[in-house]
Amino acid sequence: MRLEAAHRSSKEKSEVIIGAKRNAKQFGGWAGGALPYGMESYPHPETRVLDGKPVTIIIRLLRPVPRLPDGSDQSTIILRMVDRIFEFKSKPWRGKRNAHPASVSAITTWLNENEIPSQNGGHWRTPTTKRVLTDPRLAGFAAEPFYRKDKDGYPTRTLAGYKILRDPETGEPITIGEALIPPPRWFELQEWLDGRSREPSLTRGERLLTAMGKLKCECARPMTGSPGIYKCSRPSGVVEPDQHVGGNTINEKEVDEHVARKIMAVLVTAEDDPETLDILAEATRRFAKHNEVPEMRSERAALLGESVETKKSIGRLYDDLDLGIYEGAIGRARFLQDKEVLEERLAGIERRIGEVGGLELPVLPIAEWTYTEAPDGDPLGEGSWWKKADVADRRMLVSLFVDEIRVTKAAGRGGSNRVCQVEKRVSVRMAQAQREEAELDVVQAA
Numbered sequence: 182m183r184l185e186a187a188h189r190s191s192k193e194k195s196e197v198i199i200g201a202k203r204n205a206k207q208f209g210g211w212a213g214g215a216l217p218y219g220m221e222s223y224p225h226p227e228t229r230v231l232d233g234k235p236v237t238i239i240i241r242l243l244r245p246v247p248r249l250p251d252g253s254d255q256s257t258i259i260l261r262m263v264d265r266i267f268e269f270k271s272k273p274w275r276g277k278r279n280a281h282p283a284s285v286s287a288i289t290t291w292l293n294e295n296e297i298p299s300q301n302g303g304h305w306r307t308p309t310t311k312r313v314l315t316d317p318r319l320a321g322f323a324a325e326p327f328y329r330k331d332k333d334g335y336p337t338r339t340l341a342g343y344k345i346l347r348d349p350e351t352g353e354p355i356t357i358g359e360a361l362i363p364p365p366r367w368f369e370l371q372e373w374l375d376g377r378s379r380e381p382s383l384t385r386g387e388r389l390l391t392a393m394g395k396l397k398c399e400c401a402r403p404m405t406g407s408p409g410i411y412k413c414s415r416p417s418g419v420v421e422p423d424q425h426v427g428g429n430t431i432n433e434k435e436v437d438e439h440v441a442r443k444i445m446a447v448l449v450t451a452e453d454d455p456e457t458l459d460i461l462a463e464a465t466r467r468f469a470k471h472n473e474v475p476e477m478r479s480e481r482a483a484l485l486g487e488s489v490e491t492k493k494s495i496g497r498l499y500d501d502l503d504l505g506i507y508e509g510a511i512g513r514a515r516f517l518q519d520k521e522v523l524e525e526r527l528a529g530i531e532r533r534i535g536e537v538g539g540l541e542l543p544v545l546p547i548a549e550w551t552y553t554e555a556p557d558g559d560p561l562g563e564g565s566w567w568k569k570a571d572v573a574d575r576r577m578l579v580s581l582f583v584d585e586i587r588v589t590k591a592a593g594r595g596g597s598n599r600v601c602q603v604e605k606r607v608s609v610r611m612a613q614a615q616r617e618e619a620e621l622d623v624v625q626a627a
Contacts, residue, residue: 217313218300218316219245219258219319222242222243223244243318259319262288262313263362265283265288267283270283270373289309317345318343319362321356321361323345323354323356323357324344324357325343327340342493389437389572389575390404390440391405395579398425398429399590404588410432411436429589431588440586441561448547448551449551468543468581472543484533484534485534487530549566587608
């Protein structure tokens with residue numbers, strides 16, 4: 182009897198806890214668990230009408246931990262991390278990509294060098310830093326974690342990210358208390374962190390083309406640099422079916438000049454050749470984005486970040502459908518309802534992006550870029566803009582006008598009288614609008 186009573190008591194307690202969490206979630210409260218870094222919970226009475234009757238329950242909300250005069254509190258640490266990212270994320274950087282002062286790796290190093298303890302009191306690790314910075318609860322949003330899946334599609338215990346919980350009627354993020362990071366700034370932060378994982382850096386290294394993700398071998402591997410040459414990054418001794426045998430190298434200086442002359446050819450014929458108009462249009466769009474004022478960039482970035490998060494939520498909804506979570510008539514109806522809410526939310530974001538407007542397209546400084554003092558008018562000659570420009574400015578011009586550079590392997594070794602044959606071996610694909618980006622900047626698709 183005592184065993185049965187204990188079991189019944191334990192079951193009742195479990196049901197009470199589950200019910201309390203369900204009510205807290207329904208009332209917009211924090212349902213418990215590990216507190217986000219930099220936040221604390223506090224009690225708050227909330228009254229709602231349930232089944233026609235007013236019900237008041239004490240829920241817990243989140244707020245930033247109190248500030249300390251010495252700045253050692255977690256909320257101040259979070260804000261310092263974010264401030265460092267925003268201070269450096271748009272500044273040129275010539276070092277290694279993972280050492281960029283605004284990268285998660287560099288922020289982790291900064292935390293450890295300053296002996297700032299992590300949540301458990303130990304050293305920071307890069308995944309921990311990223312998890313903290315991507316937590317929507319820092320922006321005051323209710324969220325729940327989702328986990329990586331194994332090869333069979335089942336969730337593991339490895340955290341993959343957070344899902345922002347949204348109002349089922351409006352699609353707006355549900356608030357769960359006070360924000361430590363203002364939502365627009367948090368969304369802009371997410372765009373930067375997401376972009377760091379998939380976009381090549383334009384600021385590291387001293388060679389013109391190896392740092393930009395544009396220079397590729399014929400086998401599609403990126404090319405790296407050695408003194409005086411570019412070379413395929415395929416490890417020595419590795420053999421791949423239907424690919425070149427041995428290495429693939431080419432003279433660095435001649436490739437740089439070849440690419441530069443391709444760009445100058447477009448600029449010089451800008452007013453006379455209709456075929457260059459599309460290239461110039463895309464270069465203009467990229468130049469406008471490069472020079473956009475921070476305020477406008479911030480607002481657009483916040484909208485883009487929210488658009489990305491909403492699209493991820495839609496993707497996770499379909500993942501849940503594939504796992505059978507929405508089986509049955511009721512489940513199917515719930516899936517369609519959730520899908521409709523998210524799609525309406527995404528449409529609203531896209532409308533707002535349209536209201537903000539696209540990039541204001543400037544006039545390209547073609548005369549400045551093609552200026553030269555060379556007697557023969559060579560745009561790469563002595564006294565030219567290109568000759569005087571540093572690596573960062575040259576990379577900027579390449580990023581505006583070039584999408585990809587491919588290098589084929591030489592037909593044979595050149596012996597003592599080597600000829601690069603750059604015209605035969607190097608193909609340059611000039612700038613083309615990426616459909617999704619073009620639609621977004623022109624008006625108004627996310």
